[in-house]
Amino acid sequence: MKPKDEGKIAEIYAATLTLVKEQGLSGITMSMIARKAGFATGTVYIYFANKEELIVKLFDKCIDDYTQHYFTGYDPSAPFKVAFHTIWMNMLRHSIERFDELVFIEQCFHSPFISDETRKATKDRMLPWRELIERGKKEKLIKQFDYSWIMLFVRGGMRDLVKHCTYNQLKITNEFKEAMFEMCWDGIKD
Amino acid sequence: MKPKDEGKIAEIYAATLTLVKEQGLSGITMSMIARKAGFATGTVYIYFANKEELIVKLFDKCIDDYTQHYFTGYDPSAPFKVAFHTIWMNMLRHSIERFDELVFIEQCFHSPFISDETRKATKDRMLPWRELIERGKKEKLIKQFDYSWIMLFVRGGMRDLVKHCTYNQLKITNEFKEAMFEMCWDGIKD
DNA sequence: CTTTTAACTGAATAATTATTCATTTATCTT
DNA sequence: AAGATAAATGAATAATTATTCAGTTAAAAG
Helix, strand or coil, rough: CCCCCCCCHHHHHHHHHHHHHCHHHHCCCCCHHHHHHHHHHEEEEEEEECHHHHHHHHHHHHHHHHHHHHHCCCCCCCHHHHHHHHHHHHHHHHHHHHHHHHHHHHHHHHHCCCCCHHHHHHHHHHHHHHHHHHHHHHHCCEEECCCHHHHHHHHHHHHHHHHHHCCCCCCCHHHHHHHHHHHHHHHHHH | CCCCCCCCHHHHHHHHHHHHHHHHHHHHCCCHHHHHHCCCCHHHHHHHHCHHHHHHHHHHHHHHHHHHHHHHCCCCCCCCHHHHHHHHHHHHHHHHHHHHHHHHHHHCCCCCCCCCCHHHHHHHHHHHHHHHHHHHHHHEEEECCCCHEEEHHHHHHHHHHHHHHHHCCCCCEEEEEEEHHHHHHHHCCC
16 A cells, blocks of 8 residues: 655645745646646645645644744743844744745635634734733833734734845845844834 | 716726625635626626736726825925824825725735736835935934835834724724824834 | 555546626617 | 617626546555
């Protein structure tokens, strides 16, 4: 018996992400994905029951991926600004290194594939980040705005900056990153 | 002879925007658009040669729309912060009132419908905004960062905040708007 | 080395969606 | 009021895309 090559799942995911980044969710077909990944259309159906399952599973994987990255090296007992900086930089690094996942998630949010429940569940994964923000407010280090505002303000600006740099092939240096951080920080600090 | 009802174009556009907001670009069909707009599928083809033409024309219209809104009431001779505030508030108002256009443009950018040239041409429309930012830098009122950074930082955060409020049906009060402005301003000011 | 099993293939089929077109309807012209 | 013309309709057709499946190949077991 020939065993399933689980590595193929990763190849299918990679092909899908690349295509979605290039063409958008509306521009991809199952045969395009198979061709890009380097095998026959039917093979994709060995690993996924249908297109929807592929999209949903990849979406879940992307969400897992970022929640994992965001909090690596995060020490909740560190001073607020240090902890904030750690997570902020994790977010930025993830956005840069997994740019195609970023785009994919964004496209999925406005698609028939992702349900409202899934959308909401996604937010709950950011709990440690939320707790950190609340702490910053309590310590009067940042503005007394709703957690969501802070979160969206920070992430929104970051996402558009990364998009711009990626599309224009601008290298994101460390100085660049720190400057970006400074803008965010100055925006939210009390 | 029965004349073309040019009002139908607006209805087709409105139906398309609503559907894209709800389902994403990948989730819409010509018959869905026609049904939503309230007439037969074939009618859409009297006003647009095909789906692509519809999408591209609507995209152009949306771009026109926002460049028009952004600079209404803008007085280049006003003090920098006043002028900046005017445009910023115009952007915010436009994002709120034309939320579906915002989503549509975003979706189009990652789709096979919009060409790279169109993507680039879109940016050129923001010239007055660019000039204002450069002036702010010259007057040492804002940080000496590249124009694009400032622009993207400001718009990215705003967009995600408006998305959040829209999806969660939060009313955006004037205090809310000014608070949001404050975050942006503090982020970029020197 | 043979058998067995399941992956893999890609052409065939099914399902969906875009587009057309014969027919009907509404408006304008005379 | 009748004729002319083009819009409007929606079922029919064409095109595209998802999904299946009969045949082929490759790995594992004995």
